[in-house]
Amino acid sequence: MADTPLPRDVVDGAGVDPAVLALRPDYRALLVAVDGVVPGPGDAGSEALLREAEAAAGRLLAGTAVDRLPHVAAWREAYRAFGAKPQRTRNSLEALTRRAGTGLPRVNRLTDVYNAVSVLHQVPLGGEDLSGYRGSPRLLRAAGDEPFDTVAGGEVVVEHPDPGEVVWCDDAGVTCRRWNWRQGRRTQLTPGTTTALFILDALAPLTDGALTAAADDLVAHLRRFSPELQVATRLLDRP
Template sequence: MSQFTVQAAFWKIFPDVRIAVLSVHHLDNHQRGQVPPELLDEANQHVSELIPNEPISANPLIHEWREAFRKFKTKKGARFAVENLLKRAKKGNPVRSIDPLVDIYNAISLQTGFPIGALDMNKIQGNMSLEVAKGGEPFTAIGEDESDPALPGEVIYRDDQRVTSRCWAWRDAKEVETTEDSTDILMYSECLKPEWQEKHAQAMNDLASDIERYLGATVKVQYVDHEHPTVTY
């Protein structure tokens, strides 16, 4: 068993955040036609209802996340994990199918605006932590070969050896990337505002249900917050 812990330095910046932690086991992530294509199609079409205003920054969801990203050190141009997906879909460039698991959580994110991260649990080294970087922690992004270490003051996810996600959950590390052969997954999703928590909990229930229904997995949903900063998965 491993632990997922949110460190005190994070809570000093974001005391009201609540994070869902999902442990997924016995996943079949091979393309077998088990995920209905309309799941992602309908989610793409829903985006104009979620963020109807122009410019995109005029939408409360986007505004709140951009304000949050101003509270810590980030790479230039870093945004919260769903903004680019929403922007693409709103402009008529729908998010395309990648693999069953990604399609399911992208559909939930497009419908609700909540970011969802996914790491191959069997590639994680030791325990997981959400913390504020000291600077220099190693990170190599998916699709890259060169290391791009964390900045001092940057919010990061990390395991015992390296950063697993930069700028909160903006980009993931190649070493923990999920593939069609991944069978055990650690997922997490941040709820930025207390008034969003009910909607967030419903989204996580829907996510867990879809993964179990379509991919034959078992899913456990837990939450961490300022008063309960650690869960075991």
């Protein structure tokens, strides 16, 4: 097993392929890599945050359909731009916001916090276990032969993205398909995760200030139960 990459090295080595920025020039990603997470089950703090997110989603959807929320609508357009059907493969923000009406999932403290922050700030937010990472993340348009380690029908399988699909990869293969649709098994967060990478994705009309506020909120909630947390961040946008 390779050594776990250091948070600072992970974010410093990250990149976005120009072909992705040609597709959406307004795209930005804010990377937050952390070490020193204290793992544990959901607690009173994470439960309160989930309830706050569910209430916020309820207010947003009181007079507006999910697909008409500004950032959700922008991501639907982005999916169509590389050939995905957003009605069938929903971006993570839309999927979570839709679930909030009947209750967000309760998984573990770490996952519950980042899901709640995603809904509260209306930004797609993915979490990866850095102990399963190989090198740094890169966002690119797939050739179609990259391996994606996942589960289908209860069995572990290796799939491949569609040619031209926007995917996050590390040195070992795809870590998340269709920009922010489905994360892979190899780098998924577990109840024992102590070091993680979070990727916050933004399109217009979401501002850099709103993106930073979401990341700051995430880190503040993580520090509540991980006071020795070490954090490295980096904004990826147009060079």
